[in-house]
Amino acid sequence: MSIWNLEVCELFMLDLQQLHDAVLTGDCKAARSLVADALTQGCSPMELLNRYMIPAMDEVGRLFEAGDYFVPEMLLSGKAMKAGMEILKPMLVSSGAQPAGRVVIGTVQGDLHDIGKNLVASMLESSGFEVFDLGIDVPPPTFISAIEERKPQLVCLSALLTVTMPAMKTTLDAMSAAGVRSAVRVLVGGAPVTNQYAKEIGADGYGETAAAAVTLARKFVPRPQ
Amino acid sequence: MMPIISRLLIEDPDQLIFGVCPKPVECGLGLVLGSGRVFSEVNFTLPPLTIGTDTWPEVLGHYDNMIDRVLKRAVSLSAPGIVIEFELLPAMTERPEWGAEITALLKGHLRRAHEKSGLSSALRVTPTDIRERDRPPLLRKGTAWEQLSASLNQCAAAGADILSIESVGGKEIHDAALMQGDVRGIVAALGILAPTDMTWLWNQIVSICEKHAGVVPGGDSACGFANTAMQLAGQHMLPDVLAAVDRAMSAPRSLIAYECGAKGPSKDCAYEGPVMKALAGVPISMEGKSAACAHFSPLGNIAAAMCDLWSNESVQNVRLLAGSAPEVFTELLEYDCRLMNTASRTGQAKILRDLLTRSDEYCNPQATILSAVSTIAIAKAIAEEKTPYQRTIAAGKAAVQLLKAAVAGGRLQIKTKEKMWLQKVESGLSQLPETPDRLLQDIEGDYGSLYLRESYGLDLEQSAVTTL
Numbered sequence: 290m291s292i293w294n295l296e297v298c299e300l301f302m303l304d305l306q307q308l309h310d311a312v313l314t315g316d317c318k319a320a321r322s323l324v325a326d327a328l329t330q331g332c333s334p335m336e337l338l339n340r341y342m343i344p345a346m347d348e349v350g351r352l353f354e355a356g357d358y359f360v361p362e363m364l365l366s367g368k369a370m371k372a373g374m375e376i377l378k379p380m381l382v383s384s385g386a387q388p389a390g391r392v393v394i395g396t397v398q399g400d401l402h403d404i405g406k407n408l409v410a411s412m413l414e415s416s417g418f419e420v421f422d423l424g425i426d427v428p429p430p431t432f433i434s435a436i437e438e439r440k441p442q443l444v445c446l447s448a449l450l451t452v453t454m455p456a457m458k459t460t461l462d463a464m465s466a467a468g469v470r471s472a473v474r475v476l477v478g479g480a481p482v483t484n485q486y487a488k489e490i491g492a493d494g495y496g497e498t499a500a501a502a503v504t505l506a507r508k509f510v511p512r513p514q
Numbered sequence: 515m516m517p518i519i520s521r522l523l524i525e526d527p528d529q530l531i532f533g534v535c536p537k538p539v540e541c542g543l544g545l546v547l548g549s550g551r552v553f554s555e556v557n558f559t560l561p562p563l564t565i566g567t568d569t570w571p572e573v574l575g576h577y578d579n580m581i582d583r584v585l586k587r588a589v590s591l592s593a594p595g596i597v598i599e600f601e602l603l604p605a606m607t608e609r610p611e612w613g614a615e616i617t618a619l620l621k622g623h624l625r626r627a628h629e630k631s632g633l634s635s636a637l638r639v640t641p642t643d644i645r646e647r648d649r650p651p652l653l654r655k656g657t658a659w660e661q662l663s664a665s666l667n668q669c670a671a672a673g674a675d676i677l678s679i680e681s682v683g684g685k686e687i688h689d690a691a692l693m694q695g696d697v698r699g700i701v702a703a704l705g706i707l708a709p710t711d712m713t714w715l716w717n718q719i720v721s722i723c724e725k726h727a728g729v730v731p732g733g734d735s736a737c738g739f740a741n742t743a744m745q746l747a748g749q750h751m752l753p754d755v756l757a758a759v760d761r762a763m764s765a766p767r768s769l770i771a772y773e774c775g776a777k778g779p780s781k782d783c784a785y786e787g788p789v790m791k792a793l794a795g796v797p798i799s800m801e802g803k804s805a806a807c808a809h810f811s812p813l814g815n816i817a818a819a820m821c822d823l824w825s826n827e828s829v830q831n832v833r834l835l836a837g838s839a840p841e842v843f844t845e846l847l848e849y850d851c852r853l854m855n856t857a858s859r860t861g862q863a864k865i866l867r868d869l870l871t872r873s874d875e876y877c878n879p880q881a882t883i884l885s886a887v888s889t890i891a892i893a894k895a896i897a898e899e900k901t902p903y904q905r906t907i908a909a910g911k912a913a914v915q916l917l918k919a920a921v922a923g924g925r926l927q928i929k930t931k932e933k934m935w936l937q938k939v940e941s942g943l944s945q946l947p948e949t950p951d952r953l954l955q956d957i958e959g960d961y962g963s964l965y966l967r968e969s970y971g972l973d974l975e976q977s978a979v980t981t982l
Contacts, residue, residue, distance in 0.1 A: 360752060361693065364694055399565075404693070404742060450603065451563075452560050452563055452603050455563065498749070
């Protein structure tokens with residue numbers, strides 16, 4: 290039986306709407322203190338996360354898609370989410386709660402571009418995924434080691450150059466040869482990459498935008514209940 | 515101490531026009547840039563292909579094919595001259611002999627076309643700034659710099675007529691600050707770190723050019739900075755007004771190449787080029803609608819208004835109905851140039867320039883700050899300040915005022931959200947500390963882990979940046 294009392298949490302619902310708004314508006318300080326106060330009052334960490342914070346990030350995603358938020362506002366909301374999560378995380382871990390999913394992400398070998406990759410990583414993190422960013426110019430063996438060590442459900446590959454796109458296939462081939470390909474879903478993205486190319490090289494999905502990548506990630510990795 | 519450009523060489527917006535500049539550049543095989551004619555600058559790249567020892571013959575085959583077709587098209591259209599840009603891919607910079615081999619191949623074609631058809635030409639070679647390979651970047655030493663330096667030297671020896679680069683010093687902070695819309699971080703990148711690296715790097719490039727007779731130090735581009743902002747704004751990830759102000763603030767950084775001895779032409783993707791032309795008097799390369807093969811922009815026509823070279827940025831060697839994409843884009847550029855040059859010859863250059871300007875000027879904030887009038891206003895703001903830090907802030911403030919005036923006058927329509935951001939950027943610029951030292955201290959917590967002080971020569975004394 291949970292030590293946290295849902296009814297107590299609901300009694301504070303009006304105040305907790307402020308937590309939703311703090312995440313929505315990117316107010317880190319408020320998010321942190323509201324989470325701390327709610328926990329002191331006996332609210333369940335899982336409830337705070339699932340009823341207020343994640344819906345706020347969903348709203349952020351909706352506002353971004355509608356053109357009402359730019360990336361800076363979205364990242365600020367992500368920071369507020371993170372600020373609250375720093376307090377929640379130890380309790381979630383001790384209660385056995387899992388992250389939304391685990392992701393390994395990187396720009397493929399030969400390619401030095403990382404803005405798009407960083408954006409996808411930030412958005413995945415804000416959506417509750419645990420993200421392991423391998424950086425740029427990542428050779429296939431590094432991806433394979435990360436899969437073996439981190440046990441992700443998802444691997445995201447990024448490339449911006451036409452001449453580095455083939456490194457996506459090389460990476461997938463290496464993953465197959467190492468016997469780790471079937472353990473993960475692979476998403477690819479980047480300016481020259483297309484859905485057709487993703488299919489040709491045997492990737493599981495293609496995200497044209499960072500938001501599309503997150504949507505696909507959620508589809509591939511259903512949130513643990 | 516390097517000379518600081520403190521006055522405009524073109525003060526009258528009406529004199530800021532395509533095809534002419536105060537300091538024309540002679541280069542290559544009989545080409546003079548900025549002396550009355552606009553020339554095409556054609557750039558091409560490989561289709562999806564892994565670059566390696568086993569595929570190298572195929573890589574060479576593509577470049578041989580592309581240059582052959584491009585030059586045949588240029589001759590067929592009676593082009594008065596042409597600039598070819600060979601932008602190295604990272605692997606070709608990491609193995610300098612590869613970049614040099616392609617440079618020699620391309621130059622051989624240009625020589626033969628000159629001898630056979632009288633086609634004037636120049637070869638611009640742009641190695642990749644692979645120093646950003648390491649994070650945080652080690653800019654002044656290490657393998658990446660050694661490879662880049664070797665690449666510049668070997669390409670110069672192999673036949674490059676113009677050396678350029680899209681340098682990345684400061685980008686490690688700018689990327690992060692841009693995504694957060696943080697004016698402090700953006701100014702620290704463009705006004706402190708980037709100028710420091712530009713000064714160091716361009717002194718190196720100018721020295722390399724001096725060692726190779728006839729090789730002209732071209733120019734740099736804030737591609738990794740302001741073009742990143744432009745592309746993100748184009749995808750509605752960032753406000754257009756932020757991208758516009760970022761562009762203006764990138765000009766002092768790019769100007770440093772010319773203060774160090776670069777002669778032009780500026781890089782095609784440097785949309786801050788008109789400010790270089792006004793201040794340094796150098797010929798500039800620009801790209802717009804005929805570079806849609808490489809990327810979209812809100813600057814398709816206005817970018818041509820003041821150009822001396824007109825570029826397609828880059829196109830893959832793929833087959834289109836008419837022919838290969840590089841030769842197709844050679845034709846597009848050539849007709850654009852032919853129109854501009856006819857306008858010049860018939861005394862109608864200003865009319866065409868104004869049409870190119872007006873067709874874009876108030877469709878997007880990024881175009882608003884690119885007109886000749888805006889360019890001169892930004893250039894004046896820069897010239898009035900002494901240090902890159904002050905110049906960057908001044909350029910940003912000038913751009914904000916230009917945008918505010920255009921909005922207030924009803925000429926530029928922007929959404930409420932963009933207006934809020936314009937206010938936010940203005941406020942951010944007004945709250946910056948007096949000195950660059952102080953700004954670096956202020957941002958240390960947010961960005962300190964992203965850059966190495968030694969990469970900017972800041973590891974010796976804290977006061978190293980006070981002269982910036």
